[in-house]
Amino acid sequence: MALPTYDEVIAKWDPVLGLEVHVELNTKSKMFCSCATEFGAAPNTQTCPVCLALPGALPVVNKKAIESTILIGLALNCKIAPYSRFARKNYFYPDMPKNFQISQYDEPICFDGYVDVEIETDEGLKQFRIEVERVHMEEDTGKSLHVGGATGRIHGADYSLLDYNRAGIPLVEIVTKIVPGTGKYAPEVAKAYVAELRDILRGLKVSDVKMEQGSLRCDANVSLKPIGSDVLGTRSETKNVNSLRSVERAIRGEMIRHAELLNEGKKVKQETRHFQEDTGLTRSGRSKEQAEDYRYFPDPDLVPVTPATIWIEELRATLPERPSLRRKRIKEEWNVPDKEMAAMINADVLDIVEATVLLGADPTKARTWWLGEISRIANDQNIAITDLAITPKDVAELVALVASGELTDKLARQVVEGVIAGEGTPSEVVAQRGIKVVNDDGALMAAIEKVCAEQAETAEKVRGGHLPAAGALIGAVMKETKGQADAARVRELLLGHLGQAN
Amino acid sequence: MIHKSAAEMAKALTNGETSSVELTQLHLDRIAAVDGDVKAFLHVDTQGALDQARSVDERRKSGEKLSPLAGIPLALKDVLAQKDVPTTAGSKILQGWLPPYDSTVVSKLKDAGIVIMGKTNMDEFAMGSSTENSGYGPTFNPWDLTRTPGGSSGGSAAAVSSFEAPLAIGSDTGGSIRQPAALTGIVGVRPTYGAVSRFGLIAYSSSLDQAGPFGRTVLDTALLHEAMAGHDPKDATSINAPVPAVVHAAKSGDVKGMKIGVIKQLQGEGYQKGVQARFDESLQVLASLGAEIVEVDCPSFEYALAAYYLIAPSECSSNLARFDAMRYGLRVGDKDGASAEAVMSATRDAGFGREVKRRIILGTYALSSGYYDAYYGSAQKIRTLIIEDYAKAFAKADVLVSPTAPTTAYKIGEKVDDPMAMYLGDVATIPVNLAGICGMSLPAGLADEDNLPVGFQIMAPAMQDQRLYQAGAALEAALLTKWGAPILSQAPALKGA
Numbered sequence: 001m002a003l004p005t006y007d008e009v010i011a012k013w014d015p016v017l018g019l020e021v022h023v024e025l026n027t028k029s030k031m032f033c034s035c036a037t038e039f040g041a042a043p044n045t046q047t048c049p050v051c052l053a054l055p056g057a058l059p060v061v062n063k064k065a066i067e068s069t070i071l072i073g074l075a076l077n078c079k080i081a082p083y084s085r086f087a088r089k090n091y092f093y094p095d096m097p098k099n100f101q102i103s104q105y106d107e108p109i110c111f112d113g114y115v116d117v118e119i120e121t122d123e124g125l126k127q128f129r130i131e132v133e134r135v136h137m138e139e140d141t142g143k144s145l146h147v148g149g150a151t152g153r154i155h156g157a158d159y160s161l162l163d164y165n166r167a168g169i170p171l172v173e174i175v176t177k178i179v180p181g182t183g184k185y186a187p188e189v190a191k192a193y194v195a196e197l198r199d200i201l202r203g204l205k206v207s208d209v210k211m212e213q214g215s216l217r218c219d220a221n222v223s224l225k226p227i228g229s230d231v232l233g234t235r236s237e238t239k240n241v242n243s244l245r246s247v248e249r250a251i252r253g254e255m256i257r258h259a260e261l262l263n264e265g266k267k268v269k270q271e272t273r274h275f276q277e278d279t280g281l282t283r284s285g286r287s288k289e290q291a292e293d294y295r296y297f298p299d300p301d302l303v304p305v306t307p308a309t310i311w312i313e314e315l316r317a318t319l320p321e322r323p324s325l326r327r328k329r330i331k332e333e334w335n336v337p338d339k340e341m342a343a344m345i346n347a348d349v350l351d352i353v354e355a356t357v358l359l360g361a362d363p364t365k366a367r368t369w370w371l372g373e374i375s376r377i378a379n380d381q382n383i384a385i386t387d388l389a390i391t392p393k394d395v396a397e398l399v400a401l402v403a404s405g406e407l408t409d410k411l412a413r414q415v416v417e418g419v420i421a422g423e424g425t426p427s428e429v430v431a432q433r434g435i436k437v438v439n440d441d442g443a444l445m446a447a448i449e450k451v452c453a454e455q456a457e458t459a460e461k462v463r464g465g466h467l468p469a470a471g472a473l474i475g476a477v478m479k480e481t482k483g484q485a486d487a488a489r490v491r492e493l494l495l496g497h498l499g500q501a502n
Numbered sequence: 503m504i505h506k507s508a509a510e511m512a513k514a515l516t517n518g519e520t521s522s523v524e525l526t527q528l529h530l531d532r533i534a535a536v537d538g539d540v541k542a543f544l545h546v547d548t549q550g551a552l553d554q555a556r557s558v559d560e561r562r563k564s565g566e567k568l569s570p571l572a573g574i575p576l577a578l579k580d581v582l583a584q585k586d587v588p589t590t591a592g593s594k595i596l597q598g599w600l601p602p603y604d605s606t607v608v609s610k611l612k613d614a615g616i617v618i619m620g621k622t623n624m625d626e627f628a629m630g631s632s633t634e635n636s637g638y639g640p641t642f643n644p645w646d647l648t649r650t651p652g653g654s655s656g657g658s659a660a661a662v663s664s665f666e667a668p669l670a671i672g673s674d675t676g677g678s679i680r681q682p683a684a685l686t687g688i689v690g691v692r693p694t695y696g697a698v699s700r701f702g703l704i705a706y707s708s709s710l711d712q713a714g715p716f717g718r719t720v721l722d723t724a725l726l727h728e729a730m731a732g733h734d735p736k737d738a739t740s741i742n743a744p745v746p747a748v749v750h751a752a753k754s755g756d757v758k759g760m761k762i763g764v765i766k767q768l769q770g771e772g773y774q775k776g777v778q779a780r781f782d783e784s785l786q787v788l789a790s791l792g793a794e795i796v797e798v799d800c801p802s803f804e805y806a807l808a809a810y811y812l813i814a815p816s817e818c819s820s821n822l823a824r825f826d827a828m829r830y831g832l833r834v835g836d837k838d839g840a841s842a843e844a845v846m847s848a849t850r851d852a853g854f855g856r857e858v859k860r861r862i863i864l865g866t867y868a869l870s871s872g873y874y875d876a877y878y879g880s881a882q883k884i885r886t887l888i889i890e891d892y893a894k895a896f897a898k899a900d901v902l903v904s905p906t907a908p909t910t911a912y913k914i915g916e917k918v919d920d921p922m923a924m925y926l927g928d929v930a931t932i933p934v935n936l937a938g939i940c941g942m943s944l945p946a947g948l949a950d951e952d953n954l955p956v957g958f959q960i961m962a963p964a965m966q967d968q969r970l971y972q973a974g975a976a977l978e979a980a981l982l983t984k985w986g987a988p989i990l991s992q993a994p995a996l997k998g999a
């Protein structure tokens with residue numbers, strides 16, 4: 001039997017979602033020790049007796065991590081528990097040094113919140129409310145590198161290497177309640193939710209929220225029930241979903257896979273599945289039919305977390321503007337068309353454009369530079385736009401130079417290249433490269449006369465009223481002046497010279 | 503010299519009558535002479551001790567102001583991590599491990615100029631009451647080498663009572679300082695939970711463990727208590743408050759007007775006749791010194807042992823999970839492409855002893871889903887009831903008292919195959935741990951029937967540790983007058999000495 005199409009799936013089945021998002025906090029030190037947390041350090045260089053679980057070592061909670069978690073909870077409209085505890089989740093795994101993970105179990109620090117997301121539907125923009133069950137703190141595990149074998153998995157590997165740099169990095173887990181009623185929009189709603197979370201977290205400055213580096217990871221629970229039914233179906237949990245696009249693809253793929261099984265009268269297995277970035281499909285991981293017994297109990301090495309009400313209110317007062325409101329405000333203030341707004345959000349340049357505008361640049365010009373030339377270079381070099389060596393300050397300066405007539409748009413592009421190549425600020429690049437607009441009419445006239453003499457035939461055509469032929473002459477003049485002339489002035493002088501001025 | 507108290511030795515050092523190097527060498531000689539029989543030490547750090555002693559002597563010579571115990575040698579229970587010195591917690595699974603860091607207690611000892619001579623034997627991971635569960639063989643009681651010195655800090659207690667060291671450090675999870683102190687005729691204190699940092703103390707049961715001092719006198723014990731206690735930001739459960747004035751209390755020892763509560767549940771039936779007799783006698787001494795003796799009722803203590811043997815194994819089942827052959831210690835079965843899981847299993851099977859395995863299994867069971875509420879949950883409720891019993895009792899009395907252990911030292915091997923009988927030996931000490939308060943054991947004389955030491959236990963509320971010393975010093979002085987000589991002078995001489 002062929003796989004059902006997505007339309008066939010949603011004609012018969014109603015999806016129910018549940019999303020668990022893990023966020024690595026960007027605290028300077030780990031959750032329970034003072035080790036550094038920087039990404040990409042040489043293996044096992046950011047470790048100590050505590051995060052290596054040496055005998056006798058004890059954890060002490062990082063207050064900054066608690067602060068970040070409370071901020072997240074507040075931003076997600078959660079209640080903050082006046083008393084919560086850390087628990088031990090016991091299981092053996094080589095990349096977990098203590099063979100238990102310190103987590104929160106039945107007493108999370110934040111609970112009962114929600115996030116509203118808006119997506120484009122057949123009936124126009126529609127809002128969906130995703131209810132948040134809990135936000136809790138835990139520590140990350142180390143990383144295993146399985147060497148040898150075909151799959152890079154532990155099975156069949158010759159040996160494994162362990163890197164404990166990540167062990168003990170603070171993680172926040174954000175768990176939704178079940179999300180019903182999204183119908184055919186389930187994949188888009190899930191994507192919009194993760195995107196909104198990412199923007200909220202970025203606004204709070206509590207995480208790098210880089211999905212590709214794993215600082216934001218999503219596990220997607222999907223089940224199907226017949227339309228109109230109240231009985232939930234069996235869910236699968238897809239792990240390893242590491243981009244916004246993958247969230248959408250993974251859920252769509254699971255809906256189709258579940259529907260195929262159910263249509264054939266088979267059962268969906270309750271299990272963990274792994275998302276395959278290349279195929280967009282999931283493969284079976286470990287079965288969850290026999291729930292593992294983690295023997296949770298309150299960690300006796302740690303004291304309860306009891307944030308003072310006054311502290312919570314102080315934190316609440318520092319919450320930044322909600323991303324959805326901010327987008328609405330920016331769109332109105334800058335008068336951005338829908339399509340352009342979507343492009344900015346998609347390209348992730350809203351922050352950087354706003355920073356440029358705050359430095360005095362015209363919003364349209366700022367947007368055009370970031371979305372156009374600079375995005376193109378970032379794409380060519382295959383790096384994030386924020387990792388280029390050009391800052392909002394540079395772009396604001398560039399926009400000012402163009403506005404004052406010191407640069408043409410074309411020259412400004414050369415300057416952008418120079419700034420990105422690390423040659424300095426726009427003025428430094430201009431000075432070093434000797435870039436300047438040629439606005440000496442005498443020099444221009446000399447060039448025009450020279451070009452008209454060289455291309456006498458073309459010049460005659462223009463003189464005879466065939467204006468489109470002027471383009472070739474203007475091009476030649478620009479070449480003659482090494483692109484430093486103002487093309488509009490060249491055109492004006494040329495047409496005058498050939499008796500076509502109006 | 504080695505028969506003097508630590509306070510007297512400190513005076514001799516200050517007066518220039520002796521040097522720390524000389525004092526340390528005398529004790530190292532004593533260890534060489536008698537430890538073949540006593541087996542108190544797992545590791546003697548001769549070079550490290552002499553280096554440390556030399557450094558203290560130099561600092562003293564240069565006129566530096568030193569702390570009261572500077573230059574005095576000490577024996578350290580092998581449960582505390584000491585940088586670059588073998589630390590095993592009495593377990594084969596840690597054989598050969600050299601800690602890359604100092605526990606906070608060790609840092610404090612070093613800062614105070616106290617000379618650490620070596621690591622003492624203990625029941626594996628502090629699980630036991632006789633040192634017979636050590637992975638390296640038992641320690642023997644200097645009073646009678648066929649008997650146990652108690653445990654789990656039996657090595658430390660034996661070292662002090664055999665004059666191998668004037669001071670020692672132990673740890674007390676259910677009585678592991680007080681019971682061996684009682685069985686060897688010395689003083690041992692379990693400070694209030696959170697008073698001494700647990701950072702670097704290899705965990706058995708995190709909510710019950712607490713390191714503490716051993717000495718041959720109440721004052722010596724107080725001096726060491728003061729040196730090792732204090733708030734530590736590296737231990738989240740450490741109490742952020744000044745150390746109680748224990749040395750002052752030990753010097754002023756006075757019970758006049760003090761209300762002393764005798765716990766009804768911790769005497770009489772089940773207590774050896776000679777133990778009960780010495781206890782009653784000590785009470786009379788205290789009364790004669792002006793204390794008011796009252797009886798208090800602690801009905802929940804009946805369940806203390808049961809609660810302890812659910813909480814401690816539960817915590818240990820998780821605390822000991824880290825011994826998995828991946829990063830340190832023993833590794834067994836790592837060949838022919840064995841999986842990590844297989845190596846972990848083989849190592850834990852080979853490295854842990856019977857009692858440790860018994861408690862890990864017990865704790866794993868007690869925490870498992872479906873049983874948690876009935877076992878771990880109920881045990882925590884009993885703990886609350888015990889805390890309430892103590893609160894009511896301390897409303898009537900300044901300190902509470904009982905015999906430390908129901909019997910004097912028993913024969914090696916006598917209770918090895920009967921864990922319940924062994925566990926019952928801790929019935930009087932365990933409630934202190936469950937409530938997180940403090941307790942002391944000091945010698946109350948010898949039992950008539952076997953001429954072995956009997957311990958007298960004093961208990962005080964949390965962070966009122968000075969009360970232990972105040973009452974203990976008064977009783978000690980009165981008994982000394984009565985006996986005419988310290989109790990240890992009655993111990994038989996050791997061969998080789």
Ligand SMILES: [Zn+2]
Nearest residue numbers: 033035048051
């Ligand atoms: Zn660390």
